Ligand SMILES: [Fe+2]
């Protein structure tokens with residue numbers, strides 16, 4: 001009997017979240033770069049970098065909401081648990097991105113830097129939470145190459161879609177507190 005054929009695959013073999021985890025890191029680095037450009041007085045370059053960051057973040061969140069959240073909710077039978085908190089955090093991030101797009105034009109120095117620092121802090125906590133709950137559970141339930149490839153294909157399709165609806169969140173109910181949070185740098189992340 002061929003032991004290689006019968007060996008249990010490691011979870012890493014079936015990971016559906018490798019690209020998303022790498023994207024978390026890329027997005028954090030992009031935020032650092034925007035802040036660096038601002039410090040160096042490169043306001044126009046900072047605006048452009050932030051636009052690119054925002055587009056990638058919105059696509060990342062759109063793909064998570066459309067592909068991974070339903071998997072998690074179906075597997076766990078919990079529609080109002082971790083995914084509800086994550087949807088609300090996404091809602092807050094979308095609003096912070098909108099505020100920052102404006103503020104980088106009219107006030108590219110101090111308030112923008114405070115909001116960028118707030119966004120990074122909130123995003124770090126969000127990433128940890130996703131990787132601990134959402135990504136881990138999704139990876140644990142995928143134990144087949146065909147299923148994994150189908151999920152990866154759907155994630156990639158949403159992340160690179162020409163359809164601008166991916167930039168919008170899946171409609172849901174959450175407390176609307178992002179505008180306040182966006183201007184309150186240093187407070188607890190959503
Ligand atoms: Fe997310």
Ligand SMILES: [Fe+2]
Nearest residue numbers: 020060064130
């Ligand atoms: Fe994420």
